[in-house]
């Protein structure tokens with residue numbers, strides 16, 4: 486769904502560590518119901534930026550507004566609305582898939598009577614068969630673990646979902662399922678911030694594209710206007726043009 490209202494406004498965020506300027510004066514806006522694709526080399530500052538939006542890391546300076554409210558002053562304004570899918574799988578592998586889903590339903594304080602509905606909805610989105618849910622997660626393929634990891638973050642029906650490289654090292658079927666599920670979620674009005682390494686993924690699903698390099702935003706705009714200019718570049722060509730100029 487393309488909408489025009491900004492749900493998130495990131496203004497001049499800086500986060501410096503002793504040896505690096507992880508995030509160096511970053512400003513961008515995310516519109517409600519869009520897929521915001523964030524790209525960048527290793528160490529560009531993407532995960533740090535996501536951790537700041539998720540209120541897990543405090544920036545040195547700058548502000549972030551969620552629906553117009555300052556998340557640093559009141560982290561709860563975004564915490565309740567957010568589903569965060571970290572790079573690492575965060576599941577209890579000795580438990581079954583279903584027990585993981587129920588455990589996280591309890592964590593999110595979802596009423597017992599509503600849990601089945603939440604779980605069924607999530608299984609539809611991530612395309613996991615109910616049959617496999619009785620098996621321990623340790624028996625799952627990498628792609629199944631990833632899908633369940635995403636499902637867990639969707640149980641409380643968040644308005645914003647942040648995914649940090651959710652398709653690294655998984656099979657093509659799971660990868661396509663994840664990408665398609667993000668498109669479906671966005672059509673339903675969920676805002677998606679999707680960090681990826683694979684250009685073709687970002688090109689396929691994003692409405693807006695943001696490229697970070699060495700802590701800074703080096704490219705930002707609506708995908709259609711970025712790629713359909715005079716030269717009709719692919720995202721890979723545009724990315725390489727942009728990043729090679731900065732590295733030189």
Ligand SMILES: Nc1ncnc2c1ncn2[C@@H]1O[C@H](COP(=O)(O)OP(=O)(O)OP(=O)(O)O)[C@@H](O)[C@H]1O
Nearest residue numbers: 502505506507525526527528529530531532533534
């Ligand atoms: N807790 C920390 N302490 C010190 N330096 C950090 C910390 N977290 C990140 N950094 C540094 O900040 C920079 C940005 O790291 P970040 O993980 O945000 O990049 P990234 O774009 O997510 O990379 P990747 O794609 O490899 O995950 C790197 O130089 C990293 O070493």
